[in-house]
Amino acid sequence: MPEKTYEHKEIEEKWSERWKNQPHLYKPLEDNSRPKFYSLEMLPYPSGSLHVGHIRNYAIGDALTRYKWMRGFNVLHPMGWDAFGLPAENAAIKNNRQPFDWTMSNIAEMKRQHQRMGFSYDWSRVFATCVPEYYRLNQWFFLKMLEKGLAYRRKALVNWCPECGTVLANEQVVDGCCWRHESTKVEQRALEQWFLRITQYADELLDGLTKLEGAWPDRVVAMQRNWIGRSEGTEVDFGLDGGPDKIRVFTTRVDTIYGATCVILAPQHPLVDKLIAGTLKPQVKAMIDNVARKDPDDLEKEGLFTGRYAINPYSGEKAPIWIGNFVLMGYGTGAIMAVPAHDERDFEFCKQYNIPIHPVVRPVDGELANADTSAAFTGYGIVENSGRFSGLPSAEARRVMTALAEDDSFGKGAITYRLKDWGISRQRYWGTPIPVIHCEKCGIVPVPEDQLPVVLPVNIQITGKGRSPLENVPEFINVNCPKCGGAARRESDTMDTFVDSSWYFYRYCDPQNDKAPFDSAKVAYWFPIDQYIGGVEHAILHLIYSRFWTRMMRDLGLITNDEPAARLFTQGMVIKDGAKMSKNRGNVVSADDMVEKYGADTGRTFGLFAVPPEKDMEWTDAGAEGAYRFLSRVFRFVTRNIDRLGAPAGEPSEADRKALRRLHQTIKKITEDFDNRWHFNTSIAAIMSLVNELYILEADLTTAALGEVLEKLVLMLEPFAPYVVEEMWELMGRTGPVMRQPWPAFDAELAREEAAEIPLQVNGRLRSRLVVPFGTAKEQLEKLALEDDRVKTFTSGKQVVKIIVVPDKLVNIVVK
């Protein structure tokens, strides 16, 4: 066969057509006889158009799963579709269509594009989260949580995005703005909202992170820790002077309480109204407005003296009660004791309002500061001027003083979290309806399980403005109470779509199940996910919610795993012209264009070759061309050598030995890359090196070596460039699919270099080299090194102080 030119279009169209009839190349085996491997990319949202940024992400997971399949694993590598409520609804409004129609047509298009890229998901397991069946299951979970007290409704100050016209969870607020509308300030509104009690699992979610260390990226673990924000301290009641009320404060430094010179309430604190004279009311209101509107960075500390005093339960001293704009209602108890001598914020505040400063902690080997100190001492030390606690170290004082508060019932040890319960109410059309009914007589009544799913009405005007459009659909809203049969109203809130994504990956194990979310036995086989792959942008949204959901399902007895994913990998973004590739920025390279110009194989290869997958990569045409050249080089080499395989076997040549050594070294390298770290850039570089070497040795290779080289070269390339690999395999007269071939094993003997090349150093500088057989004895190396001519020129006339010999590695001669 003469050398063939690499015609990517012809090849990819041909195989893409053939694979249509064999759509799931690594469909899991029914007998589960192999070791299992469950990999998962983030479930894609059908925006309608795949671009090269996506391609790299999917190529990472696809390469890994193809490798695992070839290594004999039973692989679950599914693909599903999420119809995020907001974009689906917005796009539907724009296109004047129902969200469901819009989504389904986009899913079809996305599936076409994914298949065209040669991604071999198990298409038999595809499902979407936006269908009534999935609603039913979300609603079923909701009712279970309602039963267990994990779902509840309360009036709450919520984040409201005026652009979306809906509520946002804390996790969805970025820099005070909506995560979807980066320039739209989030407002605070008081609304009746549904919450999931994620805080009940705060400790467990935090402790679980310890086990994920090393298996999840450090930064994700750190971000989640930060987000949960556990802090241990003490709650203490200050009595109100001249009244029965108590002000409960939270502090992590109860050991400094003798230095508390005032108590500061958040402006929203419930006691504020009672404490202040009427004249202060407008000022408090102004303070609240100001806090809501301004960036915390620009906010100057501001305080109002209420004219009232609180009594320190330890010292019995009176402390003035202030209202401060920097005290957060949403953290701790919404009230603090200010210890200006030992807290920087309190110090700043008290200086500003001339509130006294009483130092009560001295550094372990220092003096107690004066009252007119110029800065707060925030470290631990020895407690002083603190009645009978004086002389105790801070830590000890914290313990003893907390115990006293508990004994005398004016406080207790307490733990606070930054994490808040998860608000799931959304005032949108497109989402799972929350399955409850509001009855005047019976209150909140859950929709009976046999009436699920509550589905969205079809005839609806979607304006994208104001309240939920469901409010305007009488046949949806007006219902009879399931309990008393009287007239009642259906809940019009729909669920946050992060509910959908919290457990979709469990559904992959059993997507056709119409009785339950999934069969527990099937989930037990596959879970936890061996390898989850996604963007780092989900570190604190999706990845906390799904950890919570997993524990919730475990406590319902549905599953036995604590964590959804044993390992997490966060891949980097694709950058083009200095910015993240996105439609809004207009810098997308569409997958279809790329496939047309270079081919899917090239796109995948380049996406994996440019940088390690966890790093951001810059997409350049020149780089893609380089990958294309490489695949062409391989293709030409293989095609022009196929005929030579029929020649009679000759004596193994020197070239054979070299080529086989290089081949087995390459297999070893790539196998290790796949097993230990996914630096596919070095894997592909190793194959390139091999091919470069083969070009040099080509003419001198004999039949046997050539046969082995061609076969294994093609197999190794399978995870990166499946189309061209399939074509070469066929041209070689073999039957595919190549993915069903076993991964080539390397022979450690063949991979070994024939001789060791030992660098000779004098005083740590490379001076010469020595070629010796492996395993040459230390003494022999030492002798040879000292006899080396080049070495001699640097050692002559000097005294050899020491000789370091690392067998097979290096000799270093130290001279003086």
Next chain:
RNA sequence: GCCCGGGUGGCGAAAUCGGCAGACGCAACGGACUUAAAAUCCGUUAUUCCGCAAGGAGUGUGUGGGUUCAAGUCCCACCCCGGGCACCA
């Protein structure tokens, strides 16, 4: 301020356990092939100095110190870049 990353040629990067810094690719330059171009193939390419040349000597992984026979890699201090959190009491 706190917590995670990171800083290596003209560029993307490699060096996996303290042992030859710059693999592989891009770009650039030179050569072969060609009427020519494209494609392809073969070279050169961190940097300074010495040499006609073969070759040789020095410097070099953000900065300054340290440990070590040996440091991109370990330790200390600092600078810069990216990301996250943040009046969280």
